[in-house]
Amino acid sequence: MSRAPINHIGLLTGGGDCPGLNAVIRAVTKTAIIEFGLEVVGFIDGFRGLVENQYTQLDLRSVSGISHTGGTILGTSNRDNPFSFLTISQGSQQQTDESERAIGNIKNLGLDGLIVIGGDGSLNIAHQFHKKGVKIVGVPKTIDNDLSATDVTFGFNTAVDTASGALDRLHTTAESHHRVMILEVMGRYAGWIALHAGISGSADVILIPEIPYSIDAVIAKISQRYRQGKKFSIIVVAEGAVPIDGEMVIQNLVPTSHDPIRLGGIGQKVAEDIGERLTDIEIRVTILGHLQRGGSPVPFDRILGTRYGVAAVEAFMAGKYGCMVSLQGTQVTTVAIEEAIKEIRKVPLDSDLLAAARGVGISFGED
Ligand code: F6P
Secondary structure, eight states, rough: OOOOOOOOEEEEEOOEEEEEEHHHHHHHIIIIIITTTOOEEEEETTHHHHTTEEEEEEEETTTTOOOOOOOOOOOOOSSSTTTTTEEEEEEEEEEEEEHHHHHHHHHHOOOOOOEHHHHHHHHHHHHHHHHOOOOOEEEEBBOOBBBBBBSSTHHHHHHEEEHHHHHHHHHHHHHTTTTTEEEEEEOOSSSSHHHHHHHTTTTEEEOOTTOOOHHHHHHHHHHHHHTTOOOEHHHHHHHHHOOOOOOOOOOEOOSSSSOEEOOOOOOHHHHHHHHHHHHTEEEEEEOGGGTTSSSOOOOOHHHHHHHHHHHHHHHHHOOOOEEEEEETEEEEEEEHHHHHHSSSSOOOOOOOHOOOOOOTOBBBOOO
């Protein structure tokens, strides 16, 4: 059976921004226009633009010279979900299902379907649209690298580069002042950034959500180094790290977001808990925060973003709806979006990365 011709596709970036988004937008647009002669529409500010019919025509000129730039030329939002869309009417907030309105906009614009660049939350929404019959292809994005069914999300390597660079800088000042330096990095439920940056930046202690830590073990590591004449220590802590028998440190809640919890503050807690016991040692905390999400993507993310963008259009044209492009080993392939959003991809406890870190003496705060 021959398929109806495809002429127009829509594109949006959803969720928190991430270095490499523009490389994907450029690759999708160029491939769609040059290889397949399509027209491309980009929705503004993620799913909000889809619901409110805010869009821009993407052409070769509008995506020229953006591959090396951070952010997203389309804008994004990690709050707007068409299936539970926040509106304010006569001063009061309400959440309504606006998915049919969004689908109406897709039809009225004559779009054959959508390419959604997003993480767990946005791909969940994309999957719901797919179940309602919208033709969707997903592209995996998040600095946290915690999406299942792909080895790497684009943006992750840039975040690691930023965090590792921060550790290099903290090292010299830590050593000069004989201090304990704590770097808090992003990673809500998975410690990929902390682990990679910690190994790359020669941390002494890495605390990740997957391994609840004992403060006694952290103190033991600092004390051991002190006895060996190393009067400074570097600790990397993921924002979602938890003490044994303790809780994640929540900074605030964003009730309208798909994932309302905003973490932050675990670095300060670790500092206070160490400070209570090691009263002679000076401790300083740096929260890297959104610096990890901003700025120019490293070459790996520009290249991966480009590969993902090209592959997404090819998958769409091949009729692989409901799929997400994915890196498996060295190959870009496709998987069902459902597989990617089933569960968060955490650092496996038998990972050779953990073994390598332990091999060079890094402590995970285990008893
Ligand atoms: O999921 C990406 C992420 O950067 C998390 O690591 C972080 O906890 C969260 O987004 C921060 O979100 P916001 O942009 O709302 O501060």
